[in-house]
Amino acid sequence: MLTKRIIPCLDIKDGRVVKGVKFLGLKDAGDPVSVAKLYDAQAADELTFLDITASVEKRKTLLELVERIAQNIFMPFTVGGGIADLTDIRNLLNAGAEKVSINTQAVKFPELIQDASRKFGSQCIVLAIDAKKTPKTWEVFINGGRTPTGLDALEWAKKGAQAGAGEILLTSMDYDGTRDGYDLDLTEAICKAVNIPVIASGGAGKLEHFYDCFSRTGAQAALAASLFHYGEYTIKQVKSYLKEKGIPVRL
């Protein structure tokens, strides 16, 4: 049976983990490979690396990092942040990323998703959507949540799936950082709108939140950052809890 995935997310800047990761017994918590290895040992199902490096010249650092991660951990990982074109995508995949996630550039150049999925296959193209509640629906934001687009998140998700995206990484801007749980309404609405897997993101603070996410929405995966980075819960704890509650997970 296909299991639900738990995915820790790491923010990367200039090849280093940012947002203080606090692990006991980790010599260098800023080294993405050390952190990745630790999550690997905890039975994480995938990893997501979000590159927030501003400058274009630093892209080479990212590619070297991706190569190093691929050589050191034997689990799937996604890389996102600043992907501009097909060359960027090819470089990341060849360096060892399983998937790439595209956000801003997909809104600016909607044909990118279609071109990329034709070229590399849908299975490696993740459409990242940052959505914020409006009175009637949810709106898509880009540039790290700074720029409203006027796009309806449901319509945009459908369009992305039609264009060939293989998965949606859905972040609720309203819930992100609140630790009040995932935005179940938004997540379920997007899951119903598309026939591709959806990763819920934003708001995880307690074990129950993961259960709510999987029992009340069609999400196939749940992503979390600080909850894991600060060692409040290990991934194994989350998965054991879910298993007890009858959610299929790999342990």
Added chain:
Amino acid sequence: MIAIIDYGMGNIHSVKKALELYGAKTKVSNNPREISSCRKIILPGVGAFGEAAQELEKQGLAALIKDEIKNRKPFLGICLGMQLLFEKSEEANKCPGLGIIRGEVKKFPVSDLKVPHMGWNQLKQEIDSCPLLKGIAGGSYVYFCHSYYPQPKEAAVVAATTGYGMNFASIVWQDNVYGAQFHPEKSQGVGLKMLENFVNLC
């Protein structure tokens, strides 16, 4: 020496590193002479069937692979590299595959199930003696990431199946040829064990 065919279609680093963990020497190459000087061959692959089939043809690798398989060299196709072993794929009707294993690659039908089939799913062993599965417990989880699945003509080549709506062939085995629809190099301990088994094949 194990050749990892590099035809510009995706990840080779994890495969290479994993093989080296088990003492294998590897050669990443698209040069037919170099590849045929190796004792075993791995065809990895991420991407679209049509482009990959064309690249193999264009780079003179399709004929080479067929010859080397005929020469009974152990061969492992991973994900798209497995699909390419078949005669054709619904993903690219105009580009034939290598035709080494009879059958075709089909798209998952439209249903309630999300496509791509993405994530960790279980292996059900259909043949007890498959060398690739030595030491691997039935029901082990491996990582899948695909929208198309292989449908061999002969049931005898199906070494393991996986359930996603229907049961599809997740490992095929025909003489010296092995194919895995999942990514052993991304499947942590279970996947590494399979690669170790491949390294240890005579």
